[in-house]
Amino acid sequence: MSKVVSLIFWFVFSLGLSTQSVEAKSKFSHLKTSLLSSAALNTAVIERQISRGIDDVEERTDGSIYTNSSDIxxxxxxxxxxxxxxxxxxxxxxxxxxTNAYIQFTTDETSTGYTYINIYAESSNNAASFDTSFENVSNRSRTNSSVSWEPAAWRSIGESGSVQRTPDLSSVIQEVISRNGWQSGNSVAFILTGSGRRTAESRNGSSSGAPLLRIEYSFEDDGGGEPPTGEVKVETRRISNGQDDVEERSDGSMYMNSSDLELVNDGGDQSIGLRFTNLNIPNKATITKAYVQFTVDETSSGSTSLRIKGQRTDSAGGFTTSSRNVSSRTTTNASVAWQPQAWNSVGEAGSAQRTPDLTQVIQEIVSRSGWRAGNNIALIVTGTGKRTAESSNGSSSRAPLLHIEYIADDDDGGGEPPTGEVKTEMRRVSNGLDDVEERSNGSMYLDSSDLELVNDGGDQTIGIRFTGLNIPNKAEIKNAYVQFTVDETSSEFTSLTINGEDTNNASGFSTSDRNVSNRSKTSASVNWQPAAWNSVGEAGSAQRTPNLSSIVQEIVNRDGWTSGNSLALIISGTGKRTAESANGSSSSAPLLVVEYIGEDDDGGGTDNGVKIAFIGDTGTGSNFQQVLNLIQQERAELTVVAGDTSYDSRRDDNWDSMVRSTLGSSDPALIAAGNHDYDDSNFSDVRNFGTARLNRTNKVSCSGSYAERMTCRIDNVYIVLSAIGSSGSRSTHEDFIRNSLQNAPANAWRICAWHKNQRNMQVGGKGDEVGWTAYETCRQNGALIATGHEHSYSRTHLLSDMSSQTVASRSSTMTLTEGRTVAFVSGLGGIGIRDQERGGDWWASIYTSTQGARYGVLFGTFYEDRAEFYFKNINGQIIDRFTLVKGY
Known part of the structure; x- marks a missing residue:
């Protein structure tokens, strides 16, 4: 049987035009959990080289697409x-x-400067070709998995060796291949971001030197046995944060940044903690197989006996430096013993470095009533002896990888009912700008009295936006549909496709061309062939869409979704059904109905997060009004202003009235006073207006002197605001910052906010105006540092020393600890935009007039143990995106 299978696969694969080899091996010793028969494991290698110039493209900083460059x-x-x-x-x-994958580039130009690249795949079943539409690369949905690459110098034109080869991309490709809609023969797209420069050949420059993708993989032939009930899905997650694979020494002290992992003896027997985040496995899924794949960092052959348990919790929190932070965690009842073979070759990542099956450990965790897709799992390794594996700090591409195979728990009527109450959220379109038609020529019709779905002289694209949806993040969507009402009768054959907009919080539609079709779409879609609509005013089952739960689920599962956000649906197709719009009949406008089960959190409330807008240097002109509109559209609950508001004492009341009229009279705005608040404004007005705003809200509790030395708390976020560098003695402010942080509430996020900067903490022409003591005090206390003053946006990498700008991590996901933090300047509030005059390899993102900057806002949503950030400009473009994990 296995020889026949091997021959068939060899024949099929050898027909391809691209280089591809297959090695078929029978491994009947492998018995897959929950299967009734043995499996022949076949291994194969596929290589694909870019063969069209349109398939390797560059998206410039202004969003335009360059499709025919002679290099990349x-x-x-x-x-x-x-x-x-x-x-x-x-x-x-x-x-x-x-099992392994990489992209091979060829040098087109030599370069030696430091370069950092993040590699994602497009999160799509079948990646579409690139085109020249605005932001056609960056607007694509990305995989959760990514791989960081810091390529060595490229010193020789035409070189195509290991230096021009990416790290292992298997985790990224696995996420795509494991999608339900993936089919053999589909296309995969990669998205590369970062800083620095390496110049590679493109297809247009050299057909033989174009990027080449190599993938090694294995697949099973089950030998005729019965398949498991339900579809087996695969979830893989490699540790990407150096704070997620840690060593607890025998004395209980924590080693958070080791370049390797001694399993377990290193002068004494350690406890090893491994944390895998954002695992998209549904509650009570049936786990059929699970293991951790390690990679050898040092050879060793002595007798080693290990035991692996999981942390018994719904979602494992990050490791910290507190004593015995691994061994003190409550562990699962299930455990697995492992006596690994000798590790004889550095870099090896094979069966000898793979744990036994961890199914029972993982099953115990995902079967907890509070487990949800997107939660985190921590594993704890103890024992005796020594095997030394790569860590995330040692090699991001060889860090421990968790592999889980599972079957989603389909309810066939015989199982237990889902935990939690089924709730219903209904939202009817109430604004005529929220149900719109995009004509076939791309122009927008925003105030139609009805909605032609979809033909009206040409096939339109329909956009429908539902606002203020009170559905918690990662709620389980049981059912969802849109109820339309007939405006005109029609019976012709009609075929529609419904997608969601793939975003955390759908923004309002505008008159810009193709403002519906240009939006990024969910992977999930639903087809609808509605029956005839025979009676005007009818709103029954014929006018009701099929179940849209897959679309809504994809959106509310996004890390950045929070209760109160907006959701947009995009409808395309052929034929015609004419429905009422909000402009035609407010009571018959499209109605969204969503049935869901909210997250169980043991009585502590759903962690919807608190969204904060960070701005500075605003003025009171039309630019600031556009910034305020953006804050309102993104539904921030608090605005932190890093100084310099009105710039004119005659405009102080204008600034306050603009905030109140746009954000609401009780919407809090906290100011850390800047030099213009003292020199050009009437500071008494700044203080009095601000104090009055605080008195009108119960969202935020503050103490101290408004805008000068003040501490505030909103939910689990604690903010220290200071006018250091702008007014008063520096030492007084330094003492205030230190004392405030030392008295911060336990486990709360900590933020330091002031106006001015040090020279190396901005990218313009400013000097040393604050002193390093304040920066270092905030870093030592694990506080994020928010500033303004320089009229630009810039953000550092994670730094372990502010004064020397020592980079601790260049990842877009960073762990904030007492000793490591991030600083940013968000000074594009409206008064002006300046050029870049300085730089440095400690900067993760720079956005100035040199980069064509527009005014904008940094938004941060703070959850219990993580915070999601994005900088968005007033044109709706996302300029920067990063995640902070709370490590204290």
Missing amino acids: ELVTDGGTQTIGLRFSNITIPQGADI
């Missing part, structure tokens, strides 16, 4: 680009196990 700048070319690479005809079966 990775990634700086006058500005920081986003690179798109698309490989077609990937003949790998759905659910195959990706």
Whole structure:
């Protein structure tokens, strides 16, 4: 049987035009949990080289697409680009196990400067070709998995060796291949971001030197046995944060940044903690297989006996430096013993470095009533002896990888009912700008008295936006539909496709061309062929869409979704059904109905997060009004202003009235006073207006002197605001900051906010105006540092020393600890935009007039143990995005 299978696969794969080899091996010793028969494990290699110039493209900083470049700048070319690479005809079966993968580049120009690249895949079943539409690379949905690459110098034109080869991309590709809609022969696209420059050959520059994708994978032939009930899905997650694989020494002290992991003896027997985040496995899924794959860092052959348990919790929190932070955690009842073979070769990542099956450990965790897709799992390794594995700090591409195979728990009527109460959220479109038609020529019709779904002289694209949806993040969507009402009768054949907008919080529609079709769409879609609509005013089952739960689920599962956000649906197709719109009949406008089960949190409330807007240097003109409109659209609950508000004592009341009229009279805005608040404004007005705003709200509790030395708390966020550098003695402010942070509430997020900067903490022409003591005090206390003053946006990497700008991590996901933090300048509030005059490798993001900057806001949503940030400009473009994990 296995020889026949091997021959068939060899024949099929050898027909491909691209280089591809297959090695078929029978491994009947492998018995898969929950299967009734043995399996032949076949291994294969596929290589695909970009063969069309449209498949390797550069997206410039202004969002335009360059499709025919003779080379590929990775990634700086006058500005920081986003690179798109698309490989077609990937003949790998759905659910195959990706064991190794990389992209091979060829040097087009030599370069030696420091370069940092993040590599994602497009989160899509079948990546579409790139085109010249605005932001056609960056607007694509990305995989949760990503791989960081810091390429060594490229010193020789035409070189195509290990230095031009990416790290292992298997985790990224696995996420795509494991999608339900993946089919052999589909296409995969990669999205590359970062800083610095390496220049590679493109397809247009050299067909033989174009990027080449190589994938090694395995797949099973079950030998005729019965398949398991339900579809087996695969979830893989490699540790990408150096704070998620840690060593607890025998004395209980924590080692958080080791370049390797001694399992377990290192002068004494340690306890090892491994944390895998954002696992998209549903509650009570049936786990059929699970293991951790390690990679050898040092060879060793002595007798080693290990035991692996999980942390018994719904979602494992980050590790901290507190004593015995691994061993003190409550562990699962289930455990697995492992006596690993000798590790004889550095870099090896095979069966000898793979744990036994951890199914029972993982099953115990995902079967908890509070487990939800997107939660985190921590594993704890104890024992005796020594095997030394790579850690995330040692090699991001070789860090521990968790592999889980599972079957979603489909309810066939015989199981237990879901935990939690089924709730219903209904929202009817109430604003005529929220149900719109995009004509076939791309122009927008925002005030139609009805909605033609979809033909009206040409096939339209319909956009419908539902606002203020009170559905918690990662709620379980049981049912969802849109109820339309007939405006005109019609019976012709009609076929519609419904997608959601793939965003955390859908913004309002505008008159810009193709403002519906240009939006990023969910992977999930639903087809609808509605029956005839025979009676005007009818709103029954014929006018009701099929179940849209898959679409809504994809949106509310996004980390940045919070209760109160907005959701947009996009409808395309052929034929015609004419429904009432909000402009035609407010009582018959489209109605969204969502049935869901909210998250159980043991009585502590759903962690919807608190969203804060960070701005500075505003003025009172039309630019500031656009910034306020953006804050309102993004539904921030608090605005932190890093100084310099009205710039004119005659305009202080204007500033206050603009805030009140846009954000509401009781919407809090906290100011850390800047030099213009003292020099050009009437500071008494700044203080009095601000104090009055605080008195009108119960969202925020504050104490101290408003705008000068003040501490505030909103939910689990504690903010220390100071006018250091702008007024008063520096030492007085330094003492205030230190004392305030030392008295911060336990486990709360900590933020330091002031106006001015140090020279190396901004990218313009400012000097040393604050002193390093304040910066270092905030870093030592694990506080995020928010400033303004320089009229630009810039953000550092994670720093372990502010005065020397020592970079601790260049990842877009960073752990904030007492000793490591991030600083940013958000000074594009409306008064002006300046050029970049300075730089440095400690900057993760720079956005100035040199990069074509527009005014904008940094938004941060703070959850219990993580915070999601994005900088958005007034044109709706996302300029920067990063995640902070609370490590204290």
